[in-house]
Amino acid sequence: VEPAPRRRRVLLKLSGEVFGGGHVGVDPATVRGIAEQIAAVRGEVEVSVVVGGGNFFRGAELSRAGMDRARADYIGMLGTVMNALALQDFLEQSGQPTRVQSAITMGQVSESYIPLRAVRHMEKDRVVIFGAGAGMPYFSTDTVCAQRALETGADMVLMAKSGVDGVYTADPKTDPTAEKLDHLTYTEALRKDIRVMDQTAMTMCNDNSLSMRVFGMEGDGNITRALLGEEIGTLVTP
Ligand code: UDP
8 A cells, every 4th residue: 555645734824913904902804714715625634833922022122122131032932822712712603623832831822832742633633733832932923933844844834924915026005116926945035135024034944945925915815825836926045
């Protein structure tokens, strides 16, 4: 008996702003729409999700306002768990089984981060949602994407962006000469200071040969299309 071919396994990054629909808190209609698009690939693609928390708190901002940086970052991480639970709820409502794994122990609402278990969940068609970032201050959820994708053997990171449909040569909102790129390398992005994700995360992807697709989540079914491997947005490679 030949072993079944391994399915495509991807890690989807949803930043906090995606959850809030531009506001503080969670916008249920937006999260429901995202959940339905993820549930649509059930059985075809193995999916894990890293959620950001910028719709609630950003540690660096609280720290500039006078808070201790580490404590502010923990508040930021707790915000990501709220997004994780919201996404879990709408995924389950869409018929998609899920598990939340938090990097900060929170037994009532999530499992702990256990990489082999996360892989097993995906093999059983569960979507794994990683909350609480890395559980460590001074990190970002972008860096967590790279780390979790590498440790759980994802083929690619998919960065869903709000308000932009890929990587441009300059900021398309302020510079009319900005052109969309189909492809670029991490080295180019780092050299030209293109902030696709933070520099630590890009360096980690580059050093460990992990590619990433940056795409806009607004287009019709774009999240489903990206999960299925359609070449939308911009591909960033080592
Ligand atoms: N954070 C952290 N360590 C991590 C991940 C996140 O300290 O491993 C904190 C940090 O304060 C950050 C906040 O959680 O500002 C929310 O995460 P992030 O800003 O990455 O969310 P996004 O920008 O994707 O919404």
